[in-house]
Amino acid sequence: MIGPVLRADETVLRANIAAVTARVDPAVLMMVVKDDGYGLGAAWSARVAVAAGVGWIGTYDIPTAVRLRAEVGAGPRLFAWVTSEDAEIDAALRAGIDLGVGTRDYLTRVIARASALGARARIHLKVDTGLHRNGLSAEEWDEAVGFSLRAQALGQAELAGAWSHLAEASDEEDDLAQARFLAAVRRARDFGAELPYVHLTASAATWARPELRGSLVRVGAFCYGVRSADGPELPGIVPAAELTATVLGIDGDEVVAGIGSFDGLPSTLGGRVQVGTPAGPRTLRSVQLDTVRVAAWDGAAVGDEVVLFGRGGSGESSPTTLAEEIGTVGEEILCRLTAHVRREYR
Template sequence: MRTIRIDLDVIAANYKTLKELTGGIVMAIVKADAFGHGMIEVSKKLESINVDILGTADLEEAMALREAGIKSPIMAWLYSKTTEFEEAIKNDIELGASTLVTLEKIGSASKKVGLVAKVHLKVDTGLGRNGAALADWPGVIQKAIELRDSGAIELVGVFSHLSGTSEKDDLEQLRVFEEAIETASKLGATFKIHHIAASLAALRYPSTRLDMTRIGAALYGLDPGLETNMRQYGLLPAMRVTSEVVHVKKVSSGHSLSYGYLHSTTGESTLALVPFGYNEGFPRISTGKAEVFLNGKKYKVLARVAMDQFILDLGTDTAEIGDEVVIIGDGTKGEPTVEELAKAAGTINDEIVTKMGGRAKRVFS
């Protein structure tokens, strides 16, 4: 009744396209279950085409990849107070670090297991998330040099993250990043890999690509800015979400529908029941704005989306039980896109795809 179809070949093709476009190392971001596309399956597909490196946020995600047999390089950068790094170092997971405490814990774990930890230092250039504050950066560098010289860590990379606010803002962050790298150099720290650009900057601002780009949204054919035609870059969406009609009936004019009676029929109408609700990731807040595709035509979901289902008012049109209903599909065929659903819900496409699931069956092809 509910299917989330993931085209792994499309993801692989997108990765190759991004490699050619950026001209450098491409980290494939597979955090958050690969943006809802299936972290293990996507990672195995990318490994089969010799992905440069995989990126997760949580260390637990990276460890899950190793447990699944993934041997490609992996980087993680988000930890808690209780995170321990011994197993990550044993499993050759590259680690982001931006505080003295984290560096000290990594150094201690490295000495404990007798292996050199691969570290990327992060500086905050304006986003305000993790990353060393500029005032703290020299101290972080000095600690990293101390650990490097003791043989505990290898300084593999230096990185930051852009806000995506505007070209001016992103390029200003790039300038701050370059100054931070210069500061590190003067103190005696050098890095093999410099990286700051995610999908948006990698596509729009070539000067931000540096040695490596971290590509998430664009890898899955998602527009990182909600205003870009991804097909102009040769990037295609990899997720298709469908359900089906499970009940059909005719009702008279003035028949009110679903919770809150937000919609009533204006004439004799055919109603079609579709078993896909907010439990599966169809946003309740998109009621009255989101559209789905049935029998070659778009219909607005006018009645309130419920946990398990929604109702379509087909007016004088008809439908049969079993007819496919496209929730996210191919915009070139007139089907609703994830960007359109995101707009209807007042959010971004990343949020829509990462929340798709519930009782829907994920199928890989």
């Protein structure tokens, strides 16, 4: 069975990064490469980003950040925000990873490991702005800032920043979250913290609402060309990858293309979307275990290529357009693609 190919384009990724960078200026871009670079490959994405001038790379977990340190060298800052075990903290400290810290216990453990290793932990304290996705409450904040500053005075830590997430449920909720966040930042600075890096917003809010941006912004999906579900098109932003499949046979008025046996394209897309073909857009009739069936076109032949999603050059839909048809988000369409899907880079 001939499997599918995900083709990622460096030129497109660079152009998306440039569009995001220009949009958020003068804030500094941190490009997020979680979920293996939104399915395109974290190492490839990080290398392209750094070559394009991005100075910050965001990862979910420490092991990914440590692996990327070997890929991008000592220069770029790497930020990992999930709470981790002590062995991973040690690895992060040795690799110079900035750590997002959202609980008192994790802060205590990070400082303890830095002291034991003779290292200096770069810490970004997370504010709970009401989303309750980890984060220090208002009651915990003063103690955490004071503890961090004492560790900084001892050479065990650098209190590099404050950060949080936005729910993006409504402008009103985001405004309230920002107010809580900025109150915490002011409080920390009253204690003597400098906090050179302040980062709150998520991708859509970063793009649309400059008043929510701090000195640093974390953007993931938009860099890869994935717009928000039910959101507007973004100037200068297009999908950085396309998923293709090879025609295996013709069955009446349908073309059969191989997608291999993988947890990838949702079967619920059958009959809902258009895919790209040498003759332009055609309806995706069904998604089966290892094949897709597409409405045939004149002259269709074994070996032809079908574009299941991409930039629209052959009439195909974008990942987000596919996602909207089944009530999900474009990131899921990309991140469902397993390691069985071959990646090609150009």
